[in-house]
Amino acid sequence: MSVVTVQLGQCGNQVGQELFDVICSDAEEGQKKTYSAGSFERFFHQNAHGDLVARAVLIDMEPKVINQSMTKAAKSGKWRYGEASHFSQSQGSGNNWANGYCVHGPRNRDVVEELVRREVECCDRLAGLMAMMSVAGGTGSGVGTYITQCLRDLHPKSFILNHLTWPYRTGEVIVQNYNSVLTLAHLYQLSDAILVHENDTVHKICSQLLNIKQISFSDVNKVIAHQLGSVLQPAFTADSHGVYSRNPLGELVSALACHPEYKLLSVCTIPQMPSSSIAYSTFSWPGLLKHMRQMLISNSKMEEGIDWQMRPPSGSERTRSLTGFGFNRSLANLLILRGKDVYCAETGGFEDPDLYTSWLSSEESFTLWKSPVLFNKYEKSVTLVSNSQALLRPLDNMVRSAWNMFASRAYVHQYTKFGISEEDFLDSFTSLEQVISSYNQLC
Ligand SMILES: Nc1nc2c(ncn2[C@@H]2O[C@H](COP(=O)(O)OP(=O)(O)OP(=O)(O)O)[C@@H](O)[C@H]2O)c(=O)[nH]1
Ligand SMILES: [Mg+2]
Numbered sequence: 001m002s003v004v005t006v007q008l009g010q011c012g013n014q015v016g017q018e019l020f021d022v023i024c025s026d027a028e029e030g031q032k033k034t035y036s037a038g039s040f041e042r043f044f045h046q047n048a049h050g051d052l053v054a055r056a057v058l059i060d061m062e063p064k065v066i067n068q069s070m071t072k073a074a075k076s077g078k079w080r081y082g083e084a085s086h087f088s089q090s091q092g093s094g095n096n097w098a099n100g101y102c103v104h105g106p107r108n109r110d111v112v113e114e115l116v117r118r119e120v121e122c123c124d125r126l127a128g129l130m131a132m133m134s135v136a137g138g139t140g141s142g143v144g145t146y147i148t149q150c151l152r153d154l155h156p157k158s159f160i161l162n163h164l165t166w167p168y169r170t171g172e173v174i175v176q177n178y179n180s181v182l183t184l185a186h187l188y189q190l191s192d193a194i195l196v197h198e199n200d201t202v203h204k205i206c207s208q209l210l211n212i213k214q215i216s217f218s219d220v221n222k223v224i225a226h227q228l229g230s231v232l233q234p235a236f237t238a239d240s241h242g243v244y245s246r247n248p249l250g251e252l253v254s255a256l257a258c259h260p261e262y263k264l265l266s267v268c269t270i271p272q273m274p275s276s277s278i279a280y281s282t283f284s285w286p287g288l289l290k291h292m293r294q295m296l297i298s299n300s301k302m303e304e305g306i307d308w309q310m311r312p313p314s315g316s317e318r319t320r321s322l323t324g325f326g327f328n329r330s331l332a333n334l335l336i337l338r339g340k341d342v343y344c345a346e347t348g349g350f351e352d353p354d355l356y357t358s359w360l361s362s363e364e365s366f367t368l369w370k371s372p373v374l375f376n377k378y379e380k381s382v383t384l385v386s387n388s389q390a391l392l393r394p395l396d397n398m399v400r401s402a403w404n405m406f407a408s409r410a411y412v413h414q415y416t417k418f419g420i421s422e423e424d425f426l427d428s429f430t431s432l433e434q435v436i437s438s439y440n441q442l443c
Pocket of ligand 1: 140165
């Protein structure tokens with residue numbers, strides 16, 4: 001089955017290009033033919049010349065980034081984007097969600113839908129759609145939300161996953177929190193699951209784990225792509241009986257997003273290190289899994305600085321500490337192990353009921369995928385996709401900052417002039433407050 005990706009705005013197009021690059025290199029190096037074939041079928045088709053062509057549609061309201069992404073892909077010599085799978089206009093959405101959602105989205109709807117339709121028709125079987133974008137600008141967030149709505153109408157039964165990049169907390173866009181709030185509140189109604197990368201977290205990984213001095217978006221995007229690739233590449237599920245699972249989006253959604261009130265997924269991968277060190281490092285499954293479990297509990301995104309004192313409250317402690325003392329409670333976790341001796345890995349620590357909300361059984365809360373194929377040159381790698389309280393604090397900060405600005409009606413006229421009313425803002429605040437409250441009360 002295949003996934004059609006829609007890349008929107010600068011960030012969506014740049015992250016998407018890195019993702020296809022990682023997937024293609026990894027699949028090419030895959031030591032198993034079925035793994036490579038499964039990956040190619042998922043993400044690429046072949047054109048008349050035998051080139052691998054990404055199953056992707058590129059959308060931006062200005063041409064520069066799309067041109068760059070297409071050139072980079074073609075230069076890789078391994079894969080390319082379809083010659084006619086992109087659409088751009090001459091001017092961006094000016095970091096304004098309302099401009100994207102109310103103006104550019106509706107104006108260009110037919111063209112975009114036609115591009116997606118053609119890409120979907122190239123798939124023998126559609127696994128689902130993945131839309132990639134930032135939440136802080138105007139095109140990715142505004143047009144991205146509008147297009148997600150169109151896709152939901154056109155494909156009511158398909159899985160739709162949104163991959164969102166959250167802005168640096170001290171970001172460069174003054175209205176980034178408005179754009180983020182409007183995007184998230186709307187996507188919550190439309191999307192099956194929302195997979196989030198925070199720029200601040202990924203930046204830290206680049207500086208502290210990869211030792212990069214001058215960090216560029218390209219560095220950040222490579223880390224995001226590595227983590228996403230390790231989620232989306234073929235793997236065996238518990239009941240796939242030695243056959244690679246067919247539908248990565250469907251299985252991801254059913255493993256993690258079983259309740260409409262809880263759709264926010266965070267992801268982390270270990271180990272991550274400079275590529276020059278990979279060949280000289282060895283890791284054990286028990287060590288990696290112990291670290292990952294503690295990272296989950298203490299909500300750290302890196303092995304560095306894990307709080308080893310943190311543990312899940314159990315028994316009577318549990319009833320007393322609704323929101324815990326920094327303990328990160330999960331609704332559901334998907335653990336993905338890739339590499340050598342993967343069948344020997346012992347993952348019982350992730351089935352501990354104390355990690356989870358009490359209203360789901362640990363069979364429903366925990367899912368394990370495995371693949372014996374080395375991922376992206378790492379001998380062993382562990383990825384955790386988690387529907388937990390991990391994004392509660394950044395979400396709360398985002399909503400609070402937007403609310404503080406909204407209280408003085410700062411910049412609101414920039415939105416009302418395109419047709420977004422104060423009431424629309426209030427509705428978005430209300431629905432995200434509800435999401436925050438639900439995650440807060442996870443017990
Ligand atoms: N990780 C990552 N973040 C990016 C990248 N490009 C932009 N961003 C972030 O995305 C936000 C800005 O959104 P953009 O994607 O540039 O905006 P856009 O969707 O093109 O919208 P307009 O330019 O307003 O039309 C900021 O928070 C940036 O930090 C990228 O390549 N990688
Ligand atoms: Mg732009």
